[in-house]
Amino acid sequence: MNTKPFNGKAIYNPSGKAGEYSYWACNFYTGCSNDCAYCYCKKGVMSHVWSNAPKLKKCFKDEKHAIEVFERELMQNLPELQKYGLFFTFTSDPMLDSTIELTKSACSRCIRNNVPIKILTKRAEFSKDFIDLFEHDKNHGRSTDWIKLYAIGFTLTGHDELEPNASTNAERIKVMQKLHNAGFKTWASIEPIVDLKASLSCIEQTLGFCDLYKIGLMSGGKLPNKEELRMFVGRVCYKASAYGAKVYWKDCIKKHLGRDIISAATVDRSYNIFK
Incomplete structure (x- = not known):
């Protein structure tokens, strides 16, 4: 680069x-x-341009x-x-x-x-259009190689109450499975971790149809107990390895634990989901 x-x-x-x-x-x-209640864009440098309705950037x-x-x-x-x-x-x-x-x-x-x-x-509604387009191209003898260039990810926290206008976590998980079954690469942002139990549950519910997990702590939130976090990391690494999934642990987790995380499932920033 x-x-x-x-x-x-x-x-x-x-x-x-x-x-x-x-x-x-x-x-x-x-x-x-x-x-979303935890959205980092509502705070700090983005707060002065933030709203609950998307607006085209002023440079356009x-x-x-x-x-x-x-x-x-x-x-x-x-x-x-x-x-x-x-x-x-x-x-x-x-x-x-x-x-x-x-x-x-x-x-x-x-x-x-x-x-x-x-x-x-955090939306689920769009997936039908993507799957229908793929099926249409396949059924009409057109190239479907474009599917190999998509990695579609969903933020999963397990806390719908903090994401009031988003599709539910259950809906996102259901759609992730459909997309993966259709041939799309899929991944999950397990960030922020609101609580370790809910995050682990989201991971367990997506094993087998999620290719990559990116996991990070709540920005500015209360840090989890280190021993509980160590157990969480161990369980995720074990489960991901068993299903052939990869895990990227964000720096905030490694910093809180005071060590790197080494396992067969763990990847670094240079990992390419497309290869």
């Missing part, structure tokens, strides 16, 4: 905790109607301009994006009714240019 960070209007190199999710990311909107005139900028920045960084993939998105949910069309438009340009796509959402 280039040592000099790229900071475009749509595409950029995230840093800090966001950088643990992807080398490259795209943000079109700020704000999110899921209205309209959605047509946004996709023009995106395509230009995509081509400008194409070799590295083909290598590392592009994450959607850190400042909203890319699969909301109000954001999904621009997400789809951007993804179609990624597909045409062989750029892998990493989506993270």
